Amino acid sequence: MLDVRLIRTDFEGVRAALTRRADPTILEQLDHASSLDGRLREIIAERDGARRKVNEFSKTVGRLRTAGDTAAAQAAMATSREFGETERGLTAEHDEVSEALRQVLLRIPNLAHPDVPDGTGEGDNPLVKGPVNMPDAFADHQRVPHWETATALGILDNERAAKISGSMFTMQRGLGATLARALCQLALDNNADAFEEIRPPTLVTTATLTATGQLPKFADDAFAIERDDLWLIPTAEVPLTSLYAGEILDEAALPALLMAHTSCFRREAGSAGRDTRGMLRTHEFDKVEILAVALPEQAPALLAEMTARAERTIASLGLPYRIIEICTGDLGQSHHRSFDIEVFAPGTDCWLEVSSVSWFSDYQARRADIRFRRRGKSGTEIAHTLNGSALAVPRVWAAIIENFRQPDASVTIPDVLVPYMRGATSIAPR
RNA sequence: GGAACGAUGGCAGAGCGGCCAAAUGCAUCCGCCUUGAAAGCGGAAGGGUUCACGCCCCGGGGGUUCAAAUCCCUCUCGUUCCGCCA
Numbered sequence: 001m002l003d004v005r006l007i008r009t010d011f012e013g014v015r016a017a018l019t020r021r022a023d024p025t026i027l028e029q030l031d032h033a034s035s036l037d038g039r040l041r042e043i044i045a046e047r048d049g050a051r052r053k054v055n056e057f058s059k060t061v062g063r064l065r066t067a068g069d070t071a072a073a074q075a076a077m078a079t080s081r082e083f084g085e086t087e088r089g090l091t092a093e094h095d096e097v098s099e100a101l102r103q104v105l106l107r108i109p110n111l112a113h114p115d116v117p118d119g120t121g122e123g124d125n126p127l128v129k130g131p132v133n134m135p136d137a138f139a140d141h142q143r144v145p146h147w148e149t150a151t152a153l154g155i156l157d158n159e160r161a162a163k164i165s166g167s168m169f170t171m172q173r174g175l176g177a178t179l180a181r182a183l184c185q186l187a188l189d190n191n192a193d194a195f196e197e198i199r200p201p202t203l204v205t206t207a208t209l210t211a212t213g214q215l216p217k218f219a220d221d222a223f224a225i226e227r228d229d230l231w232l233i234p235t236a237e238v239p240l241t242s243l244y245a246g247e248i249l250d251e252a253a254l255p256a257l258l259m260a261h262t263s264c265f266r267r268e269a270g271s272a273g274r275d276t277r278g279m280l281r282t283h284e285f286d287k288v289e290i291l292a293v294a295l296p297e298q299a300p301a302l303l304a305e306m307t308a309r310a311e312r313t314i315a316s317l318g319l320p321y322r323i324i325e326i327c328t329g330d331l332g333q334s335h336h337r338s339f340d341i342e343v344f345a346p347g348t349d350c351w352l353e354v355s356s357v358s359w360f361s362d363y364q365a366r367r368a369d370i371r372f373r374r375r376g377k378s379g380t381e382i383a384h385t386l387n388g389s390a391l392a393v394p395r396v397w398a399a400i401i402e403n404f405r406q407p408d409a410s411v412t413i414p415d416v417l418v419p420y421m422r423g424a425t426s427i428a429p430r
Numbered sequence: 431g432g433a434a435c436g437a438u439g440g441c442a443g444a445g446c447g448g449c450c451a452a453a454u455g456c457a458u459c460c461g462c463c464u465u466g467a468a469a470g471c472g473g474a475a476g477g478g479u480u481c482a483c484g485c486c487c488c489g490g491g492g493g494u495u496c497a498a499a500u501c502c503c504u505c506u507c508g509u510u511c512c513g514c515c516a
Contacts, residue, residue, distance in 0.1 A: 005479095041480095044479090044480090044485080045480095045484095045485095047485085048480095048484060048485040048486085049484085049485090051484090051485060051486090052483090052484060052485070054496075054497080055485090055497080057496065057497090058448070058495095058496050058497040059448070059449085059497080060496090061448075061496050061497070062447095062448035062449080062496095062497075063448085063449085065448080066448085066449090073496090074496095076496070077495095077496040077497090078496080079496085080496040080497075081495095081496055083496095084495095084496070084497095205506095248440090248477085250440090371477095373440095375459095378475080378476090379477085379478095380477075380478090
């Protein structure tokens with residue numbers, strides 16, 4: 001959520017920045033927020049004046065009582081009560097306007113970083129690197145969708161996954177399951193030099209899911225356990241970001257670098273029937289997430305570093321990949337700047353987004369109330385947050401199966417994964 | 431699931447309904463002393479909002495009252511005991 005004070009003090013600047021998002025309705029919301037804020041401030045001034053009177057007369061009552069002047073005390077009580085009535089009315093009005101303002105503010109997206117390229121949508125996302133490892137041409141044996149190859153190899157059993165849990169669930173078997181776990185292990189090991197490994201809960205409270213912005217707007221996308229008022233996390237970003245929610249951190253503790261391997265659960269509402277085959281879109285998948293809580297001045301370098309880390313893992317697997325930057329028209333609601341890594345899957349003949357690394361500036365931390373204190377300075381500042389997928393299993397798994405499929409229908413395991421595969425160098429037909 | 435108790439500033443820990451944004455200790459910061467440090471002495475210092483006055487914040491929410499950290503209700507969390515159980 002944006003800082004209302006910024007809207008107040010630099011309305012034109014905020015307006016100009018939001019114009020770049022190429023969505024006129026955002027500007028209407030901004031105007032609305034600004035007028036609500038103006039009204040709210042008037043109400044607050046009046047209400048606080050009334051409160052001041054109540055406080056003053058209440059103290060007078062105390063003094064008169066101790067002095068023994070009962071009659072005067074009674075009079076002061078009556079006056080105070082009158083101001084109390086006024087205060088009550090103003091408070092009701094305040095709460096109403098304040099809530100309306102909050103609702104509008106929650107819908108206004110983050111300001112894009114000045115360096116983010118302008119654009120109106122996905123098609124305007126510029127390529128910033130690659131394609132890397134891209135062969136001139138793919139052989140016929142690579143032009144087979146991973147679900148066909150994997151099912152034939154006996155390492156993917158989506159039919160039985162559907163029997164157990166319904167559609168859009170997957171199940172890996174044998175070396176396929178090992179491969180999925182190996183990918184997570186690789187990603188964790190690649191980042192353990194700097195990131196603290198966390199094993200967070202995967203069921204979280206409504207408050208937690210709201211702090212990162214999934215609620216209330218994206219309630220339909222998350223699985224809920226209504227009976228216990230808990231939600232299944234769509235990404236480890238949720239518990240990791242909330243780790244320090246409501247806390248005031250010491251400057252010296254930043255950046256706090258965290259990573260976690262968790263299952264991720266997504267209802268994928270609205271995408272029924274899309275990508276239903278294979279592993280491109282599933283209700284449950286594994287992912288290793290890296291996250292940083294940082295000082296504002298540390299954030300740009302961290303964005304670059306975290307993107308580089310995600311890239312390094314993909315590159316080490318030998319997969320064809322490219323990096324694109326997200327333009328203003330495609331930037332996520334809470335994102336300040338984002339980079340996506342995509343790998344090419346020759347069997348399904350498309351680029352797959354396997355990682356997205358984003359800088360949220362203070363937009364997310366303001367909502368989650370993550371602050372820090374600078375040494376020797378009084379007061380607090382809102383921290384900056386960044387996160388990204390170090391590795392998301394299903395699409396990388398699929399890309400490995402398709403890219404490294406051999407003429408004999410076996411799949412060669414990338415060298416870096418062999419130590420995690422109990423020495424297996426390929427997955428061969430039985 | 432049942433019962434009892436608890437939740438106050440970075441930590442610990444006081445707090446008769448009014449003189450409480452809140453004692454005290456530790457930690458922190460500044461100064462004095464010292465060659466330097468420790469000790470000692472003196473001082474500063476919670477958060478939010480506001481140009482400021484002020485207003486708000488004692489786990490969250492609600493209530494009683496002229497006035498709530500203090501009384502009542504409720505929720506959450508914690509500790510201990512009982513029950514149940516991987």
